[in-house]
Amino acid sequence: MQDKLPIISLLDVRVHYATEGGEVKKALDGVSLNLKAGEWLSIVGANGSGKSTLAGLLLGFIPLSAGERNMPANLTIRGVLQQPDAQVLGDTIEEEFHFALSHLHISSGEKARRRQEALQLVGLHYPLDMVIARLSGGQKQLLNIATALAAKPDVLIMDEPAAMLDPDARDRIERIVQSVTSNGTAVIWITHHLEEATLCDRIMAMSKGKCIYDGIPESFFYPEVTAMETSSDTNPYERLQSPCEEVGLEPPFTVKTCLILKQRGRLKGVNPLRPEQLAKEAARW
Numbered sequence: 001m002q003d004k005l006p007i008i009s010l011l012d013v014r015v016h017y018a019t020e021g022g023e024v025k026k027a028l029d030g031v032s033l034n035l036k037a038g039e040w041l042s043i044v045g046a047n048g049s050g051k052s053t054l055a056g057l058l059l060g061f062i063p064l065s066a067g068e069r070n071m072p073a074n075l076t077i078r079g080v081l082q083q084p085d086a087q088v089l090g091d092t093i094e095e096e097f098h099f100a101l102s103h104l105h106i107s108s109g110e111k112a113r114r115r116q117e118a119l120q121l122v123g124l125h126y127p128l129d130m131v132i133a134r135l136s137g138g139q140k141q142l143l144n145i146a147t148a149l150a151a152k153p154d155v156l157i158m159d160e161p162a163a164m165l166d167p168d169a170r171d172r173i174e175r176i177v178q179s180v181t182s183n184g185t186a187v188i189w190i191t192h193h194l195e196e197a198t199l200c201d202r203i204m205a206m207s208k209g210k211c212i213y214d215g216i217p218e219s220f221f222y223p224e225v226t227a228m229e230t231s232s233d234t235n236p237y238e239r240l241q242s243p244c245e246e247v248g249l250e251p252p253f254t255v256k257t258c259l260i261l262k263q264r265g266r267l268k269g270v271n272p273l274r275p276e277q278l279a280k281e282a283a284r285w
């Protein structure tokens with residue numbers, strides 16, 4: 001991925017709002033970002049840290065107060081919002097695809113093919129005249145993802161896509177993201193549930209409108225662990241805080257478990273992020 005040029009580049013972007021009290025609210029306060037084709041970027045941060053503002057800026061519905069946003073004019077970007085209902089326009093699945101693809105200059109046969117492919121990918125097997133109101137929240141979200149994917153976007157931005165979903169639906173979205181990124185679509189997945197940020201290529205952590213970490217997940221979740229010259233049996237290791245902990249975010253359960261094991265001298269040299277990776281390491285003991 002290193003050799004690819006960025007398809008989106010933000011340079012020192014700022015989004016400021018005037019508050020009723022006459023002060024300036026800095027929703028984004030000097031953020032720079034390069035996104036490459038096929039990259040899976042997780043944007044994490046506490047409530048109000050600027051994640052959705054960044055998504056809105058990339059999707060083009062929030063204007064810049066300052067800085068530069070560079071992307072090719074023909075770049076196709078699609079967004080999936082947290083509340084599935086907020087995005088649905090049609091009454092039926094067929095209508096929803098009709099609205100989503102109406103602006104594309106492709107034949108109706110190609111539209112039908114893309115619709116079929118996208119529904120297959122997200123695993124929605126319903127007749128096209130299925131009334132959307134009868135779908136569950138998770139199914140509506142999968143439909144939103146399918147309509148976004150049918151436009152063959154260069155960039156897919158998902159703002160808390162799994163917030164209303166059960167673990168199975170979340171796993172499905174993760175598999176979809178793995179599939180589309182391997183085909184070149186860049187995906188930005190915004191979340192404050194850090195379990196959802198353990199499969200991505202890169203994490204960007206936001207705090208108070210600033211980017212305070214931009215790098216691989218492993219270094220975000222795991223601090224340096226150093227052996228201490230101590231006679232204590234229970235805690236022979238002292239560790240620094242990870243960037244994740246420094247920002248005040250709660251690490252995934254797997255990471256928390258591993259950090260405790262590391263403090264007890266176990267799991268040296270490995271930094272599992274997913275439960276299945278931890279199980280594999282534990283099985284070696």
Ligand SMILES: Nc1ncnc2c1ncn2[C@@H]1O[C@H](COP(=O)(O)OP(=O)(O)OP(=O)(O)O)[C@@H](O)[C@H]1O
Nearest residue numbers: 017025026027045046047048049050051052053054
């Ligand atoms: N239109 C607006 N006018 C004034 N302030 C705003 C506006 N939109 C966002 N903000 C403020 O900007 C900051 C960043 O908001 P944003 O929604 O981007 O955060 P977030 O990280 O997405 O939060 P959450 O996780 O709760 O969705 C917040 O303090 C918010 O109150």
